[in-house]
Amino acid sequence: MSAFSVLFRREMRLAMRQSADSFMVIGFFVIAVVLFPFGVGPEPNMLARIGPGVIWVAALLAAMLSMDRMFMGDYEDGSLELLVLSPVALELVVCVKVLTHWLTTGLPLILTAPLLFVMMNVPGEIWLVLLLTLVLGTPVLSLLGSVGAALTLGARRGGVLLSLLVLPLLIPVLIFAVGAGDAVLFGNGAKANLMLLGGMLLGALALTPWVTAHALREAVA
Amino acid sequence: MLHYFANPTRFQRLSRRVEPWLLAAMLVCFGAGLYFALFSSPVDYQQGHTVRIMYIHVPAAWMALFCYTAMAVSAAVALIWKHALADVAAKATAPIGAAFTFLALVTGSLWGKPMWGTWWVWDARLTSVLVLFFLYLGYMALRDAFDEPGRGARASAILVLVGFVNVPIIKFSVDWWNTLHQPSSVLRMDGPTIHPDMLTPLFLMAAAFQFYYFWLVLLRIRRELMVNRTRALRHRQASA
Amino acid sequence: MENSNTIMSMTEHAGYVWPSYGIAALVLIGLVVLSLRAFRKSRDELERLEAQMPGKSDEA
Numbered sequence: 001m002s003a004f005s006v007l008f009r010r011e012m013r014l015a016m017r018q019s020a021d022s023f024m025v026i027g028f029f030v031i032a033v034v035l036f037p038f039g040v041g042p043e044p045n046m047l048a049r050i051g052p053g054v055i056w057v058a059a060l061l062a063a064m065l066s067m068d069r070m071f072m073g074d075y076e077d078g079s080l081e082l083l084v085l086s087p088v089a090l091e092l093v094v095c096v097k098v099l100t101h102w103l104t105t106g107l108p109l110i111l112t113a114p115l116l117f118v119m120m121n122v123p124g125e126i127w128l129v130l131l132l133t134l135v136l137g138t139p140v141l142s143l144l145g146s147v148g149a150a151l152t153l154g155a156r157r158g159g160v161l162l163s164l165l166v167l168p169l170l171i172p173v174l175i176f177a178v179g180a181g182d183a184v185l186f187g188n189g190a191k192a193n194l195m196l197l198g199g200m201l202l203g204a205l206a207l208t209p210w211v212t213a214h215a216l217r218e219a220v221a
Numbered sequence: 222m223l224h225y226f227a228n229p230t231r232f233q234r235l236s237r238r239v240e241p242w243l244l245a246a247m248l249v250c251f252g253a254g255l256y257f258a259l260f261s262s263p264v265d266y267q268q269g270h271t272v273r274i275m276y277i278h279v280p281a282a283w284m285a286l287f288c289y290t291a292m293a294v295s296a297a298v299a300l301i302w303k304h305a306l307a308d309v310a311a312k313a314t315a316p317i318g319a320a321f322t323f324l325a326l327v328t329g330s331l332w333g334k335p336m337w338g339t340w341w342v343w344d345a346r347l348t349s350v351l352v353l354f355f356l357y358l359g360y361m362a363l364r365d366a367f368d369e370p371g372r373g374a375r376a377s378a379i380l381v382l383v384g385f386v387n388v389p390i391i392k393f394s395v396d397w398w399n400t401l402h403q404p405s406s407v408l409r410m411d412g413p414t415i416h417p418d419m420l421t422p423l424f425l426m427a428a429a430f431q432f433y434y435f436w437l438v439l440l441r442i443r444r445e446l447m448v449n450r451t452r453a454l455r456h457r458q459a460s461a
Numbered sequence: 462m463e464n465s466n467t468i469m470s471m472t473e474h475a476g477y478v479w480p481s482y483g484i485a486a487l488v489l490i491g492l493v494v495l496s497l498r499a500f501r502k503s504r505d506e507l508e509r510l511e512a513q514m515p516g517k518s519d520e521a
Binding site: 147151152154155156157158161164165168169171172211214215218219 | 348352355356358359362363366367368372373375376377379380382383384387390
Binding site: 259270271273274277278281316320323324328331332334335433440441443444447448451454455457458 | 474475477478480481482484485488489492493496497499500503504506507510511513514
């Protein structure tokens with residue numbers, strides 16, 4: 001059995017034991033979006049206008065909720081030190097952690113999103129594009145979040161600090177994701193935005209595991 | 222060369238000798254720059270007197286990027302060669318860079334109100350400079366968040382390098398995206414496009430800001446070195 | 462005509478230009494004051510400590 005599948009099974013077992021976390025994330029996501037019709041009024045055209053942005057911002061914040069726990073458990077019980085010292089490449093460990101985080105946070109967010117499209121009166125012709133932006137964008141959240149989670153290990157008020165560090169860096173993802181929906185509505189097609197999001201995903205995939213692994217080594221040094 | 226200045230005593234001696242000259246150069250540039258900026262520069266035919274805000278705004282924005290670049294270089298040197306002085310330099314630079322970024326944002330806002338009719342627009346350059354400001358604050362917060370100072374230094378150095386992707390985005394944002402903010406008119410391939418009489422105060426103020434940075438950063442580095450030495454002495458005292 | 466080029470003749474946008482220079486002065490001078498104060502405090506603390514530990518003060 002390869003190192004990847006051993007690590008992946010371990011992470012998934014740990015995540016299953018904490019499956020309440022995923023429901024918390026979805027709960028936060030839904031409630032955060034549902035607050036908006038109360039805040040700005042239930043006028044359908046306005047909700048359709050702000051819907052994609054609101055849903056994406058809520059997804060960002062919801063993904064932040066579980067971010068600080070990505071390495072926390074292993075850091076506190078000392079298994080992170082063993083992982084760092086083990087012959088398995090730390091970058092691979094990071095990739096597995098990120099994949100698990102995405103499966104327990106990003107994927108549930110994507111699956112819940114259509115429900116919120118209905119509630120926010122999002123026009124049907126941009127549903128598919130918005131789902132695509134979520135598919136391309138949420139892994140970037142998990143990847144960049146892993147950098148922040150590794151950097152704030154052992155920090156005072158680490159959870160809040162993590163959001164303050166990572167959210168500004170995620171602004172480009174938000175801009176191009178929401179822009180994709182607008183582009184379709186204006187008849188420009190979302191290809192450029194989706195390409196840019198894909199480029200960000202590839203760039204993050206290539207660089208962040210390496211940076212996170214470095215930060216983890218510093219954290220346990 | 223890198224290791225020559227790693228010795229704190231040698232650095233202290235050298236920087237004490239340079240500082241008065243930097244201070245004098247800064248005061249001369251500020252004096253001349255302010256004279257040209259406020260009294261002896263032409264009024265723009267479109268912008269009127271508000272063009273004088275440029276002599277603060279543009280150099281402050283340059284310095285915001287310069288300080289972040291200096292921090293990123295210092296952080297890289299500190300991480301790769303474990304250079305203690307480079308790490309201290311990054312720490313000493315952060316508040317100065319944050320101050321210049323804040324000034325660029327505030328003066329830009331004060332310039333935008335009479336020219337564009339609004340204090341703030343969400344265009345690419347303003348947004349990316351705002352992110353730069355958050356990066357400075359995040360660096361300082363992360364650096365302070367650990368009980369062991371070495372851990373904070375290394376973690377925040379990595380953060381600075383990750384955030385460096387923002388710097389080229391800021392520099393080229395006005396050329397890549399067609400937005401309300403005017404494209405660069407001084408640092409461009411085919412030469413500056415603004416009136417030469419406006420370049421004099423602009424460059425004088427830029428030089429003044431530059432000298433201000435070097436003078437203050439040396440002072441702040443010397444302070445950090447004294448703090449480190451105090452901590453080391455305390456440690457020795459406690460263990461003796 | 463000469464006169465209209467100095468800032469003293471400025472009327473319409475005075476409310477934007479002066480605050481810009483004022484805030485810049487405030488921030489830049491304020492940062493120097495804070496840095497100098499921290500510098501003096503650390504220097505005094507170090508000197509006090511070195512006076513307590515004679516003989517070890519010339520080690521870097």
